Amino acid sequence: MPPGTHALLGWLVANSCELPRRDRAIVTLAGIAPDVDGLGIIADFFWPDPATPHRWWIDFHHVLAHNALAALLVSLVALAIGRRRWITAALAAVSFHLHLLCDLLGSGGPDGELWGIRYFWPWAATPFWTWSHQWRLDSWQNLLITLIAIIATGWLAIRRGYSPVGLFHPGLDQKVVATLRRWRLRVHLSPRAVPT
Ligand SMILES: [Zn+2]
Numbered sequence: 001m002p003p004g005t006h007a008l009l010g011w012l013v014a015n016s017c018e019l020p021r022r023d024r025a026i027v028t029l030a031g032i033a034p035d036v037d038g039l040g041i042i043a044d045f046f047w048p049d050p051a052t053p054h055r056w057w058i059d060f061h062h063v064l065a066h067n068a069l070a071a072l073l074v075s076l077v078a079l080a081i082g083r084r085r086w087i088t089a090a091l092a093a094v095s096f097h098l099h100l101l102c103d104l105l106g107s108g109g110p111d112g113e114l115w116g117i118r119y120f121w122p123w124a125a126t127p128f129w130t131w132s133h134q135w136r137l138d139s140w141q142n143l144l145i146t147l148i149a150i151i152a153t154g155w156l157a158i159r160r161g162y163s164p165v166g167l168f169h170p171g172l173d174q175k176v177v178a179t180l181r182r183w184r185l186r187v188h189l190s191p192r193a194v195p196t
Contacts, residue, residue: 001102001142006032008149009102011164013095015156023088025167026078030092033074034099037064066103067121071096106142108134158184 010031014024040056047054064070075093082088100117107115116130135141157163158180166173 001099001106001145002137003032003035005142005146005149006035006099006102007164008146008153009098010095012149012152012156013091013098015160016091017087019088019091020083021162021166021170023078023082023084023091026082026088027091027095028164028167030074030078031095031099033096034066034070034103035061037061037066062103062107062115063118063121066100066117067119069122071100102145104129104131104134106135106137106139106145108136108139110136110138154180 007028010028011024013031014027019027038057038061040054040060044054044057071093074096075089078092079085079089082092100119103115104117109115114130114132114134116128118125118128120127153163157177161177163173163176163180165176
């Protein structure tokens with residue numbers, strides 16, 4: 001799935017219980033951490049010699065960081081730096097594995113190529129998990145999941161008083177939350193259609 005969708009889903013996992021801001025950031029980042037192995041696409045793009053193509057994206061994406069070892073490392077980091085250490089580490093593991101599940105469901109290529117997960121890499125190249133009904137990365141299913149995650153994020157912001165914006169800029173987050181609450185108020189106060 002697209003990284004933005006992973007980030008939103010990670011944020012929702014982070015809000016499954018009351019966590020301090022730093023721990024919410026850790027769990028959210030754990031939800032997009034596996035895609036760090038896709039950064040090779042930048043080196044591929046800028047590779048100067050077309051005669052010997054650079055293939056870090058093809059060779060390493062969904063391999064280096066989409067596995068149990070990476071999940072363990074992310075959880076250990078969460079355990080080390082989280083304020084509510086154990087719950088943050090557990091939710092980071094959930095967030096990470098939700099990413100893997102979502103990739104299995106909906107990260108298919110435009111030509112029908114299936115992206116799979118080598119969960120036990122580097123210890124073992126098999127099993128190689130794929131799903132034969134995997135939908136495309138640019139599919140309506142991913143769009144729908146993203147829209148639902150955005151609505152859930154907005155609903156949580158109205159109820160709890162903070163949104164993912166607060167991970168970067170708490171002051172701006174207060175304005176975002178205030179705006180969302182004003183919109184909700186307007187919807188509640190708008191005159192209903194009078195039956196004839
Ligand atoms: Zn991924």
